[in-house]
Amino acid sequence: MKEVLIVDDEAAxxxxxxxxxxxxxxxxxxxxxxxxxxxxxxxxxxxxxxTDMRMADGDGLQVxxxxxxxxxxxxxxxxxxxGNVPDAVEAMRxxxxxxxxxxxxxxxxxARAEQFVGQDTETLLGLPEPEVVGLSLAFRRxxxxxxxxxxxxxxxxxxxxxxxxxxxxxxxxxxHSARKKGPFxxxxxxxxxxxxxxxxxxxxxxxxxxGAQANKVGKFELANGGTLLLDEIGDLPLPLQPKxxxxxxxxxxxxxGDTKPVPIDVRIxxxxxxxxxxxxxxxxxxxxxxxxxxxxPLTIPxxxxxxxxxxPLAEHFLRKYEPMECRxxxxxxxxxxxxxxxxxxxxxVRELENVIRRELAFAVGTTLDGCGGLLGADLQExxxxxxxxxxxxxxxxxMEKRLLEATLEATGGNRTKAAALMGVSLRTVxxxxxxxxxxxxRVS
Numbered sequence: 001m002k003e004v005l006i007v008d009d010e011a012a013x014x015x016x017x018x019x020x021x022x023x024x025x026x027x028x029x030x031x032x033x034x035x036x037x038x039x040x041x042x043x044x045x046x047x048x049x050x051t052d053m054r055m056a057d058g059d060g061l062q063v064x065x066x067x068x069x070x071x072x073x074x075x076x077x078x079x080x081x082x083g084n085v086p087d088a089v090e091a092m093r094x095x096x097x098x099x100x101x102x103x104x105x106x107x108x109x110x111a112r113a114e115q116f117v118g119q120d121t122e123t124l125l126g127l128p129e130p131e132v133v134g135l136s137l138a139f140r141r142x143x144x145x146x147x148x149x150x151x152x153x154x155x156x157x158x159x160x161x162x163x164x165x166x167x168x169x170x171x172x173x174x175x176h177s178a179r180k181k182g183p184f185x186x187x188x189x190x191x192x193x194x195x196x197x198x199x200x201x202x203x204x205x206x207x208x209x210x211g212a213q214a215n216k217v218g219k220f221e222l223a224n225g226g227t228l229l230l231d232e233i234g235d236l237p238l239p240l241q242p243k244x245x246x247x248x249x250x251x252x253x254x255x256x257g258d259t260k261p262v263p264i265d266v267r268i269x270x271x272x273x274x275x276x277x278x279x280x281x282x283x284x285x286x287x288x289x290x291x292x293x294x295x296x297p298l299t300i301p302x303x304x305x306x307x308x309x310x311x312p313l314a315e316h317f318l319r320k321y322e323p324m325e326c327r328x329x330x331x332x333x334x335x336x337x338x339x340x341x342x343x344x345x346x347x348x349v350r351e352l353e354n355v356i357r358r359e360l361a362f363a364v365g366t367t368l369d370g371c372g373g374l375l376g377a378d379l380q381e382x383x384x385x386x387x388x389x390x391x392x393x394x395x396x397x398x399m400e401k402r403l404l405e406a407t408l409e410a411t412g413g414n415r416t417k418a419a420a421l422m423g424v425s426l427r428t429v430x431x432x433x434x435x436x437x438x439x440x441x442r443v444s
Contacts, residue, residue, distance in 0.1 A: 002117055002416065006030040007037040007051035007063055008079075017050065020106045021113075034058035038066040045071050048117050050109070053080035053091075061094045068095050075116035079104065088217045092183045099222070101214045108211075114426045115191055117416070133316045136306035142298060143172060149296050150176035155248065155268040157233075157293045159276075160300035163350030166271040167229065169300060173269055174227040182226025187219045190235035191425050198240055199256055202247075208257025220253045220264050227267045233293065234274035234285065245289045268293070303345040303352065310341050313349060317356040318368070325360055333369040401436045404429070408438070 004026050008014040014030050021028045029046060031037035034057050041049065049067055053060040060078045067074050075097040088099045097116050100109065134140065149156055150173045158166045167186070174184045192200050199208075203218030219228060230236075236244065247253045248268060252261040270293050279285035303310065314332065322330045332340075336359070345351055359368040403422070411417040415433075419426045 002026045002048075002114070003046040004028055004048045004050060004113060005037060005041060005046040007033070007049065007055075007060070009033050009052065009055040009057075013052070017106075017109075021110070024110060026113075034062045034066075037063055038070075041067055041074075042070055045074060047074065048113055049074060049076045050113065051076060051078060053078050060096075061091065064091070064095045077109075077112060077116070079109075088222055092185055092222050099217065101216060103213050105211060105213075111427065117426065133313050134306070134309045135312055136308040138301045138306045139309055142169060142300050145298055146172045147176045149173060149298070151178075152296075153178075153267060154295045155293060156270070156296045156298060157276075158269065158271040158298045158300065160271070160273065161302045161348055162273045163348035164300045164302055165349050166273075166300060167231070169298065170227070170229045170269040170271065174267075177227070177267065179226050179267055183223055184227050184229070185219050185223035186229035186231055188231040188425075190232045191427065194237040194240065197237065198243070201240075202243070202253045202255055204256035205258045208255075212257070218253065218255065220247060220266055221262065223266045224264055225266075227269055230268060230270040232272060232274075233270040234272040234276055234279055236285075238284065238286070241286045241289050245286065245292060248289075248292050303348045307341055310345070310352065311337055313352055314340055314356055317353045318360070321357055321360055325363075328366055330360065330363065330366045330368060333367050336368050336370045339370060400432065401438075404432050404436065405438065408433075 002025065004021055006014055006017045006021070006028060007030070008017070009032050011032070014032065018028045018030050027046075029040060029044075031040050033055050037049070037051065049063065051060040051063040060076075060080070064076045064078070067076055076095065077098045077100060078091050078096045079100050079102055081102045091099045098112055100112070134143070146169050156170075156173060158169055160166050170186075171184060174180060187200055189197065199212075199216060199218065201218050201220060203221055204212050204216050206212055206215050230244075243254070247264070250261075251265065252263045254261050276285055276290050276294075280287045280290050303313075314337075318330055318332065322328075340352070340355075347354075356368070359370070363369075404418070407418045407422055408415070415429045416426055419429045422429070
């Protein structure tokens with residue numbers, strides 16, 4: 001169930017947001033100020049918090065701070081009628097996921113809300129630095145390279161399969177750089193349609209296009225003095241690539257609808273799960289932009305190539321999520337540990353995290369024994385099915401379709417759960433269902 005806590009001291013605004021979110025299938029709770037919001041969240045946390053910036057008993061940054069202390073992974077969106085760059089930067093540094101200026105259409109607000117609720121928490125903005133877990137020589141080498149690169153001002157391109165921990169490496173670079181006191185801002189280039197992504201990156205001025213009722217600060221400006229993570233840069237639409245190239249070369253941006261450029265001081269860390277040289281050959285990615293990004297390339301090996309990391313990561317996720325079960329300390333059965341090490345993990349670290357969460361959910365006692373259903377007796381069957389799904393000659397589109405169908409089947413048609421398991425946004429799942437013409441299901 002999609003859950004949201006609305007925090008606003010204006011009764012009319014609060015009621016309007018409550019009604020709109022409820023109408024679109026959200027479970028909604030509300031609070032009229034900072035103190036009431038934090039008390040309500042401690043008693044019963046929600047998956048998302050949307051808060052006004054300025055209220056009678058405090059401000060939205062206090063809400064962000066309180067939520068982070070209670071449950072750090074909960075995304076918080078700040079709304080304000082007083083949009084300016086310093087406030088926006090302070091909000092991002094404080095841990096907000098996004099900073100939106102009123103007036104804002106409900107459609108845009110819900111799109112942002114669904115993006116954050118459906119997204120893996122590692123890709124959210126402003127979260128605490130994740131603990132780095134990895135004993136393998138291959139992973140330690142990558143982390144050593146990241147720390148060395150951090151001392152320079154060079155832009156970095158991280159190449160790896162989905163779910164390997166590209167965001168963790170990006171944050172390590174930021175944390176060990178001279179920019180560590182500046183903001184770390186992330187934007188997923190595959191999460192927005194082209195017309196919204198340009199505004200998301202570069203911002204816009206009021207009246208720049210239909211519906212632009214106020215100025216919007218783009219992610220480049222929010223990251224000023226810090227690091228900007230361009231996640232899945234290989235999905236950046238071709239028409240936007242010249243504008244990004246100019247921003248990287250000139251270190252200035254053009255807001256949509258503005259008449260003068262804005263200087264920026266930002267370090268770029270880009271990630272991709274695609275082969276950019278292949279993208280260049282096919283004409284989907286500009287060669288000049290590739291060479292501009294390819295200053296310092298880092299490659300993260302997939303989990304199947306660093307099996308020494310599987311059990312430490314599984315233990316890390318077990319300790320991370322067991323408090324939510326409120327059943328004490330859990331342990332892994334030796335049989336499950338052996339199965340975890342045997343499995344090839346096509347979804348990498350993200351898949352392992354989801355398996356541990358599933359095992360916790362299905363555990364009868366406090367021992368994880370494979371009852372979650374992915375491993376054990378199903379392991380060989382999965383391998384055989386994977387061989388059939390991945391036979392030579394299948395197109396990437398057909399592979400995507402089969403994966404989506406299988407995940408929806410496994411979740412009983414629940415799109416939110418499917419998005420979480422696949423490590424993509426709910427919006428992406430909806431778009432793919434339409435693209436592939438999948439039959440209507442009873443979904444949430």
